[in-house]
Amino acid sequence: MENLFPIIQNGVHNDPKKERYQRKPFIEANSLEVSLSHLQNGCIIPVFSKDNERTISHQEFIDITMIACSEALGGLMVEHPEIRVSHQIKGRTPNAIHKPVPELLESEKTIYYERMAFIARVPSIIETIGGNPITLTIGGVRSYNTENLYQKKSPEKFKVFIGFQNLVCCNLCVSSDGFIEEMKASNMEELFKKIYSFVESFQAEKQLVMMRQFSQYCLTDHQFAQFIGRCKLYQALPKMQKKLIPELSFNDSQFNTVVNDYYHDESFCKNELGDINLWKLYNLFTQANKSSYIDTFLQRNLNAIEITQGLVEALSSPVSKYDWFLS
Template identity: 50%
Template sequence: MHINSSFTESNSENRSTNFGEDRQVSPVPVFLNYIEDPGLHESSNIIHKSPFIEANTEEVSLFHLKEKCVIPVFTKDNEITLSHQEFIETALSAIGKMFPNENLDTPEIRVSHQIKGRTPDALHIAAKDLEEHQRTSYFERMAFIIRVPGITETINGNKLSLTIGGVRSYNLENLYNKKTYEKFKFFIGFQNMVCCNLCVNTDGFQSEIRAMSYLDLEDKMLQVIQGYNANQHLNTMKNLLEYSLSERDFAQIIGKARLYNYLPKKEKALLPELLLNDGHINTVAKDYYQDESFCRNANGDISIWEFYNLLTGSNKTSYVDTFLERGVNAFNFSEGVSNALSDSSTNYSWFLS
């Protein structure tokens, strides 16, 4: 098994080393019940001040998922689903195989849509009188990230850390039927440590992985990681610094983005996809003036890199099940706008006209 992506690692002495030339990875057995300390260490405090997604989510630990949550089954054959904790532990195993010499941050896990239940002996007990051991619950939707803090790059003074993660939504499964392939979303990209925004592009994202077992799931995760070209992703993000929006350009984009969702279908089909809604666009407009790290300069100009980070910042208010798709779309949109600044023939120029 090889990885052909090249990453940049900066250690505590500020030395930079390129590595990743077709590295041979030794097979590592997967023992999910015993992944207690897979080279993990606690994240720095700055991470917990700003979660990678907000919306209606709450933070939980891997221990909470393993010890406090029941696992849904497919009702027609009572076959167990691949649980949230198995998804995360399988990702840890895959990352360990691809980056065997790297320490990993403790997974940051966000959940939403809690499904509550009770044990059979509590069938006739009033809800207010339930004991803790009589309550059951699981979370319908879950997103997680795992940072590889030893693999970093800096863009415009912003430290980016290699980050891998995924999303699981039980609402995408037909749990009332027999067990079949289960669906997962998985990505590899970078996290901007200034704002904790995720930077994900198309090559590092798989919107639907179908798997029957955690071994099948791990194999497909490895394929995503191997297919990701980190250098290309980083270079594209660096290129965003070469283009800037004037205040007029920015206002034009905001106005056209507000119009976009109301266009007739035939006209909309001719334009690039924009997945951010009015709420996101309002946040971008507000942060153009107020964001501490990515607001306009004294002349009202803003670089496309800063514009991109305003988009990813607004994406934190997306629900778990649309979060990654919108993050990828924010990257594509920013790159498209930068191209439109020098080429009026591109269909992204509609947003600037």
């Protein structure tokens, strides 16, 4: 089982130098971009302390996801992954146990990353919405802090998604049908089977139809101001009242980013009349979401599409649970 899924750093991927669009990070806050080879060769693998059973490593999770995606899509090529990490855990080798920190050699230091997120594009599946090219994208998040590493080995938790990436801004577009918040697996074979089944069942056209609909609806300058005002009120609402309103998981600084980009973003700002269509508003939210930490990034990305769908409902239906945001 150890060699069932070989490392594919030189396998199914494109040459990043051949990308047609300028690549921007898909997430920025408190994270660092690393290579697959760094995870393979520069990081140790945590274990469950009571039985010394190793965890599924970050690089194995990435490899399994990419292979499962390629096979589920009939052998389509998957590009080289973009990997972001945070919360570095440092250690040292036994021979350096008594050395002062300034005297430690690089070979005597050990590290691994508690949290990791990655994406990989499927470049042959590309569509256009609102004049923006979007491509099918697979990815996932792994957080060791959700595992009890002080006990015996147990099923490990992973977050997996398949959706689209806007190539203009590299914002991710994730829907509820394309996101599993907690996928549990005890070994790599089980993880592969679950990811394969998940990717195979994903209905890409359903998400595309939904997102194309966003371009057909607009908020006026007044409605946008009303919406943002309600969003800022949301966190201060009494608990009982908040339960009656759809969830909003973005924070105040992210709403400030949305407002700033409403006026100044080159691709998604308002028009000369102050109107903004919901496709652009959706991208303002996914852009602001790049400031989220790895462990909340996917949930907020999903919330962005839920809120935008809710605005469509509020604008097109006489009665909607999202009316509060525009009233």
